[in-house]
Each structure stands twice: as structure tokens, then as C-alpha cells.
Amino acid sequence: MSTNLPIAGDQSGDHWSAHYSIRAAGWTVSDVRALFAVASRPDVVSLAGGMPFVSALPQDVVQDAVSRVLREQGAAALQYSSGQGVLKLREQILEVMELEGIQAPADNVMVTTGSQHALDLVTELLIDPGDAILVEAPSYVGAIGVFRSHRASVVHVDVDDDGLDPGDLRAKIQATRAAGHRIKFLYTIPNFQNPAGVTLSPARRSEVLEICRANDILVLEDNPYGLLYFDRPPPASLRSLDDSGVIYLGTFSKTLAPGFRVGWVLAPRAIRERLVLANEASILCPSSFSQLVISEYLASADWKAQINTFRGIYRERKLATVNALAEYLPNLRWTDPNGGFYVWVTLPEGLDTKALLPSALEAKVAYTPGTAFFADGDGHSNLRLSFCYPPAEEIREGVRRLSTVIPA
Amino acid sequence: MSTNLPIAGDQSGDHWSAHYSIRAAGWTVSDVRALFAVASRPDVVSLAGGMPFVSALPQDVVQDAVSRVLREQGAAALQYSSGQGVLKLREQILEVMELEGIQAPADNVMVTTGSQHALDLVTELLIDPGDAILVEAPSYVGAIGVFRSHRASVVHVDVDDDGLDPGDLRAKIQATRAAGHRIKFLYTIPNFQNPAGVTLSPARRSEVLEICRANDILVLEDNPYGLLYFDRPPPASLRSLDDSGVIYLGTFSKTLAPGFRVGWVLAPRAIRERLVLANEASILCPSSFSQLVISEYLASADWKAQINTFRGIYRERKLATVNALAEYLPNLRWTDPNGGFYVWVTLPEGLDTKALLPSALEAKVAYTPGTAFFADGDGHSNLRLSFCYPPAEEIREGVRRLSTVIPA
Numbered sequence: 001m002s003t004n005l006p007i008a009g010d011q012s013g014d015h016w017s018a019h020y021s022i023r024a025a026g027w028t029v030s031d032v033r034a035l036f037a038v039a040s041r042p043d044v045v046s047l048a049g050g051m052p053f054v055s056a057l058p059q060d061v062v063q064d065a066v067s068r069v070l071r072e073q074g075a076a077a078l079q080y081s082s083g084q085g086v087l088k089l090r091e092q093i094l095e096v097m098e099l100e101g102i103q104a105p106a107d108n109v110m111v112t113t114g115s116q117h118a119l120d121l122v123t124e125l126l127i128d129p130g131d132a133i134l135v136e137a138p139s140y141v142g143a144i145g146v147f148r149s150h151r152a153s154v155v156h157v158d159v160d161d162d163g164l165d166p167g168d169l170r171a172k173i174q175a176t177r178a179a180g181h182r183i184k185f186l187y188t189i190p191n192f193q194n195p196a197g198v199t200l201s202p203a204r205r206s207e208v209l210e211i212c213r214a215n216d217i218l219v220l221e222d223n224p225y226g227l228l229y230f231d232r233p234p235p236a237s238l239r240s241l242d243d244s245g246v247i248y249l250g251t252f253s254k255t256l257a258p259g260f261r262v263g264w265v266l267a268p269r270a271i272r273e274r275l276v277l278a279n280e281a282s283i284l285c286p287s288s289f290s291q292l293v294i295s296e297y298l299a300s301a302d303w304k305a306q307i308n309t310f311r312g313i314y315r316e317r318k319l320a321t322v323n324a325l326a327e328y329l330p331n332l333r334w335t336d337p338n339g340g341f342y343v344w345v346t347l348p349e350g351l352d353t354k355a356l357l358p359s360a361l362e363a364k365v366a367y368t369p370g371t372a373f374f375a376d377g378d379g380h381s382n383l384r385l386s387f388c389y390p391p392a393e394e395i396r397e398g399v400r401r402l403s404t405v406i407p408a
Numbered sequence: 409m410s411t412n413l414p415i416a417g418d419q420s421g422d423h424w425s426a427h428y429s430i431r432a433a434g435w436t437v438s439d440v441r442a443l444f445a446v447a448s449r450p451d452v453v454s455l456a457g458g459m460p461f462v463s464a465l466p467q468d469v470v471q472d473a474v475s476r477v478l479r480e481q482g483a484a485a486l487q488y489s490s491g492q493g494v495l496k497l498r499e500q501i502l503e504v505m506e507l508e509g510i511q512a513p514a515d516n517v518m519v520t521t522g523s524q525h526a527l528d529l530v531t532e533l534l535i536d537p538g539d540a541i542l543v544e545a546p547s548y549v550g551a552i553g554v555f556r557s558h559r560a561s562v563v564h565v566d567v568d569d570d571g572l573d574p575g576d577l578r579a580k581i582q583a584t585r586a587a588g589h590r591i592k593f594l595y596t597i598p599n600f601q602n603p604a605g606v607t608l609s610p611a612r613r614s615e616v617l618e619i620c621r622a623n624d625i626l627v628l629e630d631n632p633y634g635l636l637y638f639d640r641p642p643p644a645s646l647r648s649l650d651d652s653g654v655i656y657l658g659t660f661s662k663t664l665a666p667g668f669r670v671g672w673v674l675a676p677r678a679i680r681e682r683l684v685l686a687n688e689a690s691i692l693c694p695s696s697f698s699q700l701v702i703s704e705y706l707a708s709a710d711w712k713a714q715i716n717t718f719r720g721i722y723r724e725r726k727l728a729t730v731n732a733l734a735e736y737l738p739n740l741r742w743t744d745p746n747g748g749f750y751v752w753v754t755l756p757e758g759l760d761t762k763a764l765l766p767s768a769l770e771a772k773v774a775y776t777p778g779t780a781f782f783a784d785g786d787g788h789s790n791l792r793l794s795f796c797y798p799p800a801e802e803i804r805e806g807v808r809r810l811s812t813v814i815p816a
Binding site: 014015016017019020021022023024027028029049051052054055057059062063066067070071074075076077078079080081113114116117120124125126127128131142145146148149184185218244253257258259260261268270271274277278280281282283284285286287288289290293 | 422423424425427428429430431432435436437459460462463465467470471474475478479482483484485486487488489521522524525528532533534535536539550553554556557592593626652661665666667668669676678679682685686688689690691692693694695696697698701
């Protein structure tokens, strides 16, 4: 069963529909989308979106960075720049990645319009229609969307509390190849995974890399949340363990703000060269204005202290979430992440979280049904709670409201 | 003969090259690229790039807009927004388009990461590999790049001083269909065309629309320069004459600044709906920060007066270009545009502008060889002079230097 419906255009006598590409014919709109319009009403506690709590960012710090950029580098900030991104920012990105043990030359980094565009460009570089991508079950809805848009075949790999299961990874590689599909890469979010909240254990990191190396499969490591740990840093990043078989994606959307749309990709040189060609064809260059403002912020503000502030806020909200679940919904199962934005909740077999969503919205609480995070229609008995945006007291009230609509 | 070479990765034992998509295998790097590194040296007069003269923008006006946005809408500016773009900005974009006679609902507008991304998304929506796109000969190098990247077949249509030739358009439609290719759209820059500088005449606008309607071919109207006319406004835009068969692209890159990467697409409703899905898959949403800053600029600054300022500057520089050509290179032919950024120069048959470029750079002047603007290797005896960036005196000196390397 699909979680998506063709958009209205199909049925409404669109004169140009016969002109659409094969690829476009598969683009679908989520059927929970209409419901989410309700979720943004102020009386609804939204545990649905993944919006970072940008209000924790001191406004004058951004203001100062912008003012300095316009005063000192105004012409450059307003002008076109290079398709690879501003060199100074790429060097500063190396400092950010050093915090996760990554060593790399600035030349292997390309700045992107958020890490979503990096995902899009990497997929464009690697995927012909029908090629397979190994993807955690569940995984980031936006990645599944990009993979679908490129007509890839998404092959799900099981996840447990220690992350991606290497045994199932081996089994899926074998089965996919036996079925005649080419596997191009493994897409994984090793730290505080979206949506499951789990982290890949150190032993499994080595094992996953070994399996992929042995099978000539690239690893696409997506790491938006790694620096947002609560108690202890996550294990060494995959890229820090393997610099030739891993493409690494990072972003300023969670450690600074998503409104700038600035992320990056770190890749082996030959791949990075091709990604720049793809980036230039797609957007000419990333925003100079955004890049220089972030560069100035990194140069002049105490950005590590700001990340600590975010960590404290999200830690408190995660605690509010799991404590409220223990109090109001003790019969459910949930993950207890050590970082990031998400708790993954499992309802008793037979309950359907998509079917329950309208009642939840009526009770003024929103979540994301589990089916959004699978390409194969699985996830009916799961839901994702995002604790990143509402304050702890609202989260508690949201979970209480949720308990009124989930049958005991 | 191709103007492009495979990139180094092909030859250098790239371990992952067998993993690349069919599409990526065709991505090429321009062979004049290395030469352009020279063009950015301060002692070289560059008539090559298309960089707007952003220094004419008063710095405090942008500063004020940013400060107000951060003070009054800071959280929104730093947050994710919608894939279609901020509503208020889309409404203001309607006011901009009204200046060119366009009436439309804000719902049919989508904000993009520069109009380059609009080009990419429209091509993705419409093109399967091998589909044909009708394209002026010559045309915008970045459009040819996108069309190639999507493996479209570029079919060139002749251009003269009145723009696209309707007779040749008819002939090319017939020939392309006779060869068994599907034609998806006509791509045209009707005003002060890049690179030819010519403008489509009023009579031809109606005729081109009629031909495309009769042949069920969409028109993609790219209009970055329409408001930058010198003496009189260009004729009515194609979109103002036909709201169901034209997709219109606009941008703030030339009337404000390219560093924000904000453009837009106006399309019939069903097409706009699908473009939003493509935009979301590609980048989630355009930058809130850039959108709100531009919205605030449009709301509080005298943006029409600013466009008048740009017009005056570019008018003077165009005059400097054609006057210098008349003085130093009277035996060549060139176009005399009434707006935009470019003069298209034709050398006597037998001269090769790409072969002449190294000597020109040695004489400390840069231009773009004509071959860059054709998909079929034509344009050897042409070159494009961009008069947008250097002051009039430098342009004059640049053309003088050029005259020393072009055989009389």
C-alpha cells in the first residue's frame, strides 16, 4: 500500500500532461500533507515537523555577521561566486568536521543549497532508473523522495537499537543482486537517525564499511545531527574510518539555521569534480550572501558554545518526551536517543498511525505517521515524535493529548 | 567539433567511475574554463563574464532590509519555509511582472534558487533523454548546459536582428518530427538576448506563439533582462500574450543582485504544482533568509529607481562598447542591443575566436568565444562582449586591446 497519491493535475484535464517526463509522472504528493496544514495552527502541539529551535540563536550575533559582511565584502556577497563554494567557508567546514574526527582537503568539499541538494546531486551522479539504493528501514522521508524522483529502487535494510543491521545488509545485497539489480550506494544516517533516533554502534561501523568495500558499494553518510549529542559524542564517523569509499553530507541547518540553505558534501576528488558540474548546471553557484554570512559567523561568534546551547535545549526536550511517554503511554515502545531531534514510537500490532492522525489533530496534537519513512508502505504501527521545536511543557501536553486517542 | 572535453576524472583511474549514471558520463567541463582563471586577474579587462554591476546598489539599502528582517521576522528568516516560496514575495513578484504586462495569480508563481534552478526543474519536468528542445542559435550557455545534462537533443533555430526566425522555427519543427524526435518546448530569451543582444519583434512574438500553439509545443520564456532596456521598453512579453502555453522565468539577479540566488517561475497551475514537488525533492525550500530580505527590499526601497540607475549605467557601457568597436574594429559586424548585457560580434569567415583567445588574454582582454553558445559547435567566427561589469573607459581599452589581436 502506498502512502502517496497522484496529484490533482492528473485528473483535472491538464493540457500539458502528455508532455511530462516519465520521471515526473511518478512525482506524488503525500496524502498527509493536507492534514499538516492543520498542524501549523497555534492551538495544535506539533510533534510532526523537524524544525530546529532557531529562536535559541541570539539575533544580534547573526545581525553582526551580516553587517560585517555587507560592510567589508558587500560586492562579493551580492555577486555570483564559484560552483564549488567559497574557499574560506570550505576551510571552516573542515574545522567543523574535525570535531567528528574527519581529516580532508578543502578541495574535496563542495558547498550545497542545504544538504538536500547534495542528496539530489549525488543521486543524479550515481543513479540510472532502476538502480538500487540500500536504505535504512525506516529512513529520512526527504531522501526517499529524492531517490524516488530519480526512479531508483529503494531496498530497505533492517534497523535495531544499534542502528543498521550488518546481517540484513549482507542478505539484502545478495538478494538484490540475485534479482538482477545494480546496487549503487548505501544511504545511512549513523547518528541519532531520522526517524528512529538510533545510533550505529562502533563495531557495526567497521563491519558496514567492510561489507560495502567488499561489495564495491559506495557509502553515503548523512550526518546532520552528529554534533547535537546529549551525553557523549557519537562513535567515529564513517568518513573518518574510510576516505575513499564514503561520501559525507553535512549541514548548517541544525547547528546554525536552515533559512540560509547551506550544507556541504565531502567526497573523493573525482566524485567532487563531477558534483561541481552538476551543481553548476542546476543552480550556477550556491548563494554568496548565505555563504559569507555563515563564514563570518564561524569566524567571529562562539559557534561551539552555541551548539552546546542547542544540545542543552534538545536534551531537555528529549527527556520531556520520553518521560511523558512513560507517564501517559506506558504500554507503547519507544527509542531513547542520545542526540538529534526524534523519538520513534511503536504501537501495538493492528493499530494504524495514519488512520489515527485525524483524531490526534482533533485532539490538537500532530505527529508523523511511520509510513512516511518507508518506501514500501511499512510503518503502519509506528509514529515519529519530533521534540526539537516545542518547549518541554508543550511536549508533555502533546503526549498527554496523544494518549487520549491511542487505544490502551 | 565539440567545445567541451571530458573532465580529468575519466582518465585518472577514478575507482567509482563505473558507478556513474549514464547522464553523468556526458557532463563535461568547458575547455575555455582554464583560460578564464586568467580573466579574473586585475590587469585583464574582462568582457567575458555576465556579472551585474552590484556596486551600484547602495549598501545601506540592503543593510537596512536585512536589519529589519532580522529584527521583525528573525525566526521566520532563519527557519525552513514552503517549497513554493514565501507568499508575500510571490505577491510582490506579481508587481514586478506587471511592469511587463503580465497578469497572474500568486499561486501560479514558484520561487527558485535563481532562475537557473527553474530552468533545471522545468527541464526535469518535461524532458526524457532524446526529447528535443528548440533553442535559439546562439543561446544562453547555462541553458544549453542544463539541456545537455538532461540528455535532451538541442535543435537550433536561426536568429537575426529581429530575434528568432519564425520561418526557420517552422522548418525545424517539421524536420525534427520527420526525424522521429518529440519536441517538448521552445526555449527563448525574447529581450536583449544572451548572447546575441537582439529582441524579438512584436509581429514575430504573435507568430511564434501561433506556431507553437498549432504544434502543441510549450514556450519557455526566459526574461532576465526585460526591465534593463535603454531607450524604450521591449515589446509585450510572450506570457502577457498567452497564459496557457507559456512558462515564464524571472530573476532578481540582474535587477537587484545574484548573490541571493532568487528567481521565479510562473506557469499554468498544473505545471506549477508539479514544479513544487520537484523543488521540494531537490532543495526542500528556497532560502527564507534571501526571500525575506528581498521582500523587505521591495517593500521599503525605491526598487524602480534602482532599476533606472542600472539602466543608465548599462546604457553608457553599451555605448562605450559599440563606439569602441566602430573606432578600433570597423571591419567587424556587431549587434547594437537596446538593453541587457551583451554585444555579439561577428569576425570575417575563417577566423576562429577560440583560437584567438590565448592571444587576447596575453593582450590582457577577455571575451567569450561564440562556440560556447551553440550545442552543435557552430559560432567559431563569433564572440560575445559583456559590457555589464567594467566601467566605460575600461571597456574602451579592452576593445582597443582586442583590436591588436584580431587580424584586420
